[in-house]
Amino acid sequence: MAREILYQKIAKIIEEQILSETLRIGDKLPSIRSIQKNYNVGLNTAKQVFLELESKSLVESRPRSGYYVSRTFQRKMALPSVSEPRLAKKENTPEELTRKVFDSLQDKDITRFSLGIPDQNLLPVAKLNKGIVRAMRSLPESGTEIEPAQGSINLRRNIAKWSLVLEGKLTEDDIVTTHGTMSAVYYCLLAVTKPGDTIATESPMYFGILQLAKSMGLNVIELPTHPVTGVDLDALKNNIHKINACCFVTNFSNPLGSLMPDENKKLLVEMLTYHNIPLIEDDLLGNLFFGNSRPKPCKVYDEAGIVMWCGGVSKTLSPGYRVGWVAPGKFKEKIIWQKLVQTVSMPSLFQEVIADFMEFGRYDHHLRGLRHTLHTNCLKFQRTIEDYFPENTRISQPQGGFFLWLELDEKIDTSELYDIAMAQKISFAPGRLFTQHNQFNNCMRLSFALNWNEKVESDLIQLGNIIKQNF
Structure with missing residues (x-):
């Protein structure tokens, strides 16, 4: 009983510091070891202090980093509204x-x-620069040779190895490298649409997708989107007869930051599989999660090969290298052909640098x-x-x-x-x-x-x- 009273007493002291904003949102709390030393208590008591604070949503734990003051306990401002795009009338793109x-x-x-x-x-520039030197030494003809249209096998192998969230469903043969993630999306659209077709997106949506669709002569249906859970699947179902393909950012959408729950992803893939509608999944931001584990992409639930999973390193390693990729499912040969027609092949050097970093640069x-x-x-x-x-x-x-x-x-x-x-x-x-x-x-x-x-x-x-x- 004495231990319970003691840990609650210490937790109360920290709680008062948080409520008085002596400790503010985002501030790091003292470590468990510091609590032990400062209050002369045992390990279990110190751990109970943080469990008590967590139970009140006052603090949050981050793996290998410690405890931080959470913002969820006293949110002052409301969430943005659920979007209600007008599906009929369309104005000019800005x-x-x-x-x-x-x-x-x-x-x-x-x-x-x-x-x-x-x-x-925020980027590992020095390590990438060392990778350039190693790549120049290891590449045939110092990277001047033209590589196969599918892309660097070394990079594709490392992408497959790092894509553990896909539960081992990908090999290097399932992946095509691209000149950035937007190129991956472009090749996907070329493979599954023609001018006059209609694609469905979130609303608000990443403006690059909007401009790309317009340049390709595609119509866009913007679907109502919740700022936390993403696209309204009922709205998609109601418009499914108008749609030739979907283009969604299911993990931390740009710009809303919404994250589609796993059960919704599974339902989404089942719905699109039933109607044989391709899904272009932009998962560029999926590795930048704040929780304990990376959210799954829709590709995990894809049994028919309709999901075209797109990714890249412009948000995590190097925007200027323009290295992206796609796992295009049953559309792989179409994607390789589109890449061959559009670019013949990609520069080898930066692909090898990214592969080197994934393998030796401690990407995790x-x-x-x-x-x-x-x-x-x-x-x-x-x-x-x-x-x-x-x-x-x-x-x-x-x-x-x-x-x-x-x-x-x-x-x-x-x-x-x-x-x-x-x-x-x-x-x-x-x-x-x-x-x-x-x-x-x-x-x-x-x-x-x-x-x-x-x-x-x-x-x-x-x-x-x-x-x-x-x-």
């Missing part, structure tokens, strides 16, 4: 706005909350560190937004990836806000980018894959102040 956002990439003085790639400080160790940084950044961003943005701001609660979706007051036009913020050297992605319809005008996407420092924090606070002062 190409001018897209160009405006991308043109800002040249100015290094801008704090780019808009950029969908990780800050260079790098991913653990990156996930830890991103999760901490996410909590810091959310805390700062709750403190400095308008009180009626709605904010997503992603379980992985590195995007936050904000829904502001309806009177705010984030396209206009973008110009005001850019005058202060602050960039974000306006919500209008992520749809073909005239919607999400009061929304924005923020990337938290930045090197958190005083300037980033100051500019995020400044963005909140700009919203308050101008709208």
